[in-house]
Amino acid sequence: MRRMGILAAAALATGGLASAAQAQGSETIQVFTRADLERALTNLNATFEKQEEYRNIDITFEDSILADALLLACEDEETEKNCYGTSILATFENPEGATRETILKAINTYNYNENFGRAYLDDEDTISVRFYIISDGGITRENYETQISLWTSSxxxxxxxxYPEAATEGEAEAATDS
Known part of the structure; x- marks a missing residue:
């Protein structure tokens, strides 16, 4: 009987924590909607605009990172109904004078050191970093935003x-500005 009381108390406490989390804005998303994505981007101070011909959203993050987002794995792709995936893609210019080897080294370093996103050269040799979030089983709004924020940081x-030269120049400028 005592065990049942402890289990009941634990269940109430867990339910109370879930209610408290929802009250603090940690509502669980089961499937992504355009509104969910736009809300997350707005909360991250990103600007965005829907493309006329495509379902993609062009995004500019606060630190001037340009990206493209798309809801995927939808029951109906065209209407974006019940989407289980969010894909965000950033592409980069080839560094001036860089060889394919140095670009691949940068990509491999990113993939080894960073936990968010996957860098690669696409079929047209465009340097790309893609991030994919799934909602399978549910994800809190807060976690959705946090993952996007961590990706932009990466x-x-x-x-x-x-662009190691630009990073070195920036460090040198910062050192001389002090």
């Missing part, structure tokens, strides 16, 4: 891997 590191 892209700042990618700049340093891909």
């Amino acid at each position: 892209l700042n590191n990618f700049f340093g891997y891909l």
Whole structure:
């Protein structure tokens, strides 16, 4: 009987925590909607605009990172009904004078050091970093935003891997400004 009382108390406490989390804005998303994505981007101070011909959204994050987002794995792709995936893609210019080997080294360094996103050269040799979030089983709004924010932070590191001269120059300028 005592065990049942402890289990009941634990269940109430867990339910209370879930209610408290929802009250604090940690509502669980089961499937992504355009409104969910736009809300997350707005909360991250990103600007965005829907493309006329495509379902993609063009995004500019606060630190001037340009990206493209798309809801995927939808029951109906055209209407974006019940989407289980969010894909965000950033592409980068080839560094001036860089060889394919140095670009691949930067990509490999990013993929080894960073936990958010996957860097690669696409079929047209465009340097790309893609991030994919799934809602399978549910994800809180807060977690959705946090993951996008962490991805954009990891892209700042990618700049340093891909454009080491610019990173060194920036460090030198910062040192002389002090």
